[in-house]
Amino acid sequence: MSSNVQSVKQRFSIIGNSPKLLVAIDRALQVAPIDLSVLIIGESGAGKEFFPQIIHTNSARRHNKYIAVNCGAIPEGTIDSELFGHEKGAFTGAIAAHKGYFEEANGGTIFLDEVAELPLTTQARLLRVLESGEYMRVGSAEVKKTNIRVVAATNKDMVRAVKEGKFREDLYYRLSTVQINIPPLRDRGDDVWLLTRKFSHDFADNYHMPQVEYTGEARQAIMGYRWPGNVRQLKNVVEQIALFEAGNTLTGDDVRRYLPYATDDMKPVVASQASAFDYNRERELIFKMIFQLQSEIENLKTAVETGSHVAHINDDVAELKRQSKQLVGSLSKYKSPELKSIGLDDYGAVPGAAPQVHEVDATAVEPDEVRPVKTLEDTERETITRALERNCGRRKKTAEELNISERTLYRKIKEYGLESRNLKS
Known part of the structure; x- marks a missing residue:
């Protein structure tokens, strides 16, 4: 162990003689005088926060500011303002101009912890700072310059993050000019x-x-x-x-007894397979119910269009509404794109399901009387018209009664030419 490494350990109270740890400290000392960006990679809790300080205190910037920023702790909506500053009136609450960390630490070192959590838009701004030292405050068109050294750290697999499009490849290479790996305990x-x-x-x-x-x-x-x-x-x-x-x-x-393992063989306590709920079977049953519901709706449409007796339709519609509500409740846990692949809109709304089918006034149909068959559009127009009359033209109340959204109701009103009625919000 070199005397410099031993001195650093004493100064920062670093305990340990692991060869991997000593290599990491020595690497930080070697890169410290050279003004390059450094990326520190290591698991959470491994002690990454010591290494930016080692680099800063052994560099020519040691008499200037050192600022540590936890990127994962700053909300996405304010991260740009925190890093680059903002002008007065740039957004609601910006009652005065504000210097960002890059401006405050000019001439010094900034440590970006959890850098993988930065939004892509902020990553683009950071890349510009690294390449040219230029940035702009939020709400300003004035280009500012900063002379700063960036040391970043992450516990994420950055190569995977780049492949998944979560982190810019060019920024990754800029940050990792020198990479220091911190060994896990x-x-x-x-x-x-x-x-x-x-x-x-x-x-x-x-x-x-x-x-x-x-x-x-x-x-x-x-x-x-x-x-x-x-x-x-x-x-x-x-x-x-x-x-x-x-x-x-x-x-x-x-x-x-103080470790989160309960057995002598040091295996982690995990839930047994029997206790874990398998959603695959439930998912399959729900999908079958959806297909059955769609089939019943098509049969109902055919019955109306072909002139079949409609006295039974109200009961069918009520049952379909009940089933659709039950399905929507069951589907609330499946926020998955695969639902759209079977014809679902907005993850749970079935095209043509109960919200699209409305009650038919079966009491107006006499069993022994042959009457002209209404189309589905005529029936729907009549249903909406009567609902508007019952609710004195109030769209919100009408939509609630018909079990549809106000947006759908408004579209139907325009489609059937009902705008002339005394409508209210």
């Missing part, structure tokens, strides 16, 4: 035990509590765990143990 060997002792001692010292003692079996339990939450998770667990087991000597079973 499970790959750092004895560093797990060094950190455990450090966190345990610090907690007992800070809160004046007796130390916890670990047996060899307890140490083995800690060392054998994979720590998916990395150093952050280890610190939380060790501090819980230090609090609730103060002064005790712990066995392996004692330690495992």
Whole structure:
């Protein structure tokens, strides 16, 4: 280990002698004096936040500002304003001009944590800053210049994000001029035990509590765990143990009670297959019901158009309405494009289903009397007309009665030439 790496470890209180960790620190020291963009990749909780500080404090920019920004914590609607600033009146609430982080940190270093969470529009702005140092405040046409070094970090697979179109390829290559990989805790060997002792001692010292003692079996339990939450998770667990087991000597079973695994073989607790609900069967049944409902609607249309007796139609329509409401409720969990592939509009509205079929005044039809058959359009026009009359021309009330949207009702009113009626909203 070089003296520079040892000095950095002491300055930033970095615990560990893992070769992968030491390589990452040495790489940060080597790139620090060279004004290049750096991308730090590592799992959540692995300690990525130390490395931008190492780079900044060992660069020529160390006397200027260092600003850390968590891109994932800023809403998409305000991220551009936070990064690049805005002018007065640029949007509602912009009561004064505001400097963004790129303007505040001019001459220094900006750390963009969770950079993969940036919206694509913001990525385009960031690319321009990296290429030319130029940016514009939100609501301004004035081009500003900044001299800034960008260090970014992410826990995402950036290559996959680029392939999926979630991250710009050109920006990825700009940011990753130099890439530093932070090893997860499970790959750092004895560093797990060094950190455990450090966190345990610090907690007992800070809160004046007796130390916890670990047996060899307890140490083995800690060392054998994979720590998916990395150093952050280890610190939380060790501090819980230090609090609730103060002064005790712990066995392996004692330690495992604080780990999110319940078995001695250290396998994760997962729900059994029997307890997991399989939606495939329910999905299949619902699709069959949809096809049956569409078929019944077509039969109903044929019955009306061919002059069949319509006294039974009201009952059929009521039943279809009931079934359609039941289907819409069942389909609320399936927000999937595959619904459109079978002829569904707006993920659950069946074309021609109950909302499109309306009651026929069967009481006006005498069984023994032969009367001209009304078309479906005539029946629908008459139904809408009567509903408007009952509701004194109020569109909202009429739409609710007919179980259709106001937009559909308005379209039907124009289609059937009913605008001349005394309509109200």
